[in-house]
Amino acid sequence: MGVSLNKIYLIDTETTGGDPNEVIEVAWALFNPNNDPVVHVQRYQPAGEMKLGATVVHGILPEELESCPPSAEAVSFIPLEPGDFIVAHNVDFDYEVIGSPRDVRCIDTLGISQYLWPEIDCHKQLAVLYHLFGYERWLRDLAKDAHSAEADVRMLHLLATQIVQRQEIKSGGQFFNFSHHARTHPKQIAWGKHRGKYLFSTDESEAVPGDYLEYMLKQDLNPYTRQAFMNALAWRENAGGDHN
Missing domain, CATH: 3.30.420.10 (Ribonuclease H-like superfamily/Ribonuclease H)
Known part of the structure; x- marks a missing residue:
């Protein structure tokens, strides 16, 4: 460094x-x-x-x-x-x-x-x-x-x-x-019932459901998790793209 x-x-x-x-x-x-x-x-x-x-x-x-x-x-x-x-x-x-x-x-x-x-x-x-x-x-x-x-x-x-x-x-x-x-921009969710599923994916078989993300955004989340879920939903609305 x-x-x-x-x-x-x-x-x-x-x-x-x-x-x-x-x-x-x-x-x-x-x-x-x-x-x-x-x-x-x-x-x-x-x-x-x-x-x-x-x-x-x-x-x-x-x-x-x-x-x-x-x-x-x-x-x-x-x-x-x-x-x-x-x-x-x-x-x-x-x-x-x-x-x-x-x-x-x-x-x-x-x-x-x-x-x-x-x-x-x-x-x-x-x-x-x-x-x-x-x-x-x-x-x-x-x-x-x-x-x-x-x-x-x-x-x-x-x-x-x-x-x-x-x-x-x-x-x-x-x-x-x-x-x-x-x-x-985490690739997968690390906790909860959808642990291991992908945030930035349009494949319904492997992605965290969008309605679950919307539900969680109504809960008390730490700022980074909230931003990650918002980023994932925005990425999906734009039909994917580079998130790395």
Whole structure:
């Protein structure tokens, strides 16, 4: 990747679960596909209780957080400046729990993975890495600490590097634009009763039904899903065309 005026941060978080969902661990690293990541990690003490299900996932006990700064300070841990980029696997989740910092741009490797490799049966970060690298022992060993924010950032670095190399992405702006396109033009729907069916297809046997898309647009959807469904309907009304 060439020189970019703005920095690209890889981030991952662990949280309490529940509502409100408070951050208890943050890891970040500046992204450079040519170097191993230098990962910075900080834990935080939440104001509320830890949910059992969340504890099972990340293995962090409340007593381990007693001397940590409060969760509300997490937003200042990553030295973000206006115009910088954050990269995460399901980035909207991490962006929200670190405090929704203003004037930064979000890049989602989950949406990109679903766009680039719609044929695989799982798009969790480790599953995508197994798809790309094969069932390698070194990858399994790295994943033994999965759901540790530091280990997840190291895996995120591997995935982000694969994406920018394969797509010949040269800057944070290109990375952001590709992420936005992937999230608003997904090839297949990744959830629900029509999971695996195509959004941009006129073949009724393989396409998500148009009336289903119209119904879902009346529901509470995240902005990217809403835009994707609107794009698919507009594409069909125009009798197809290039959407890649």
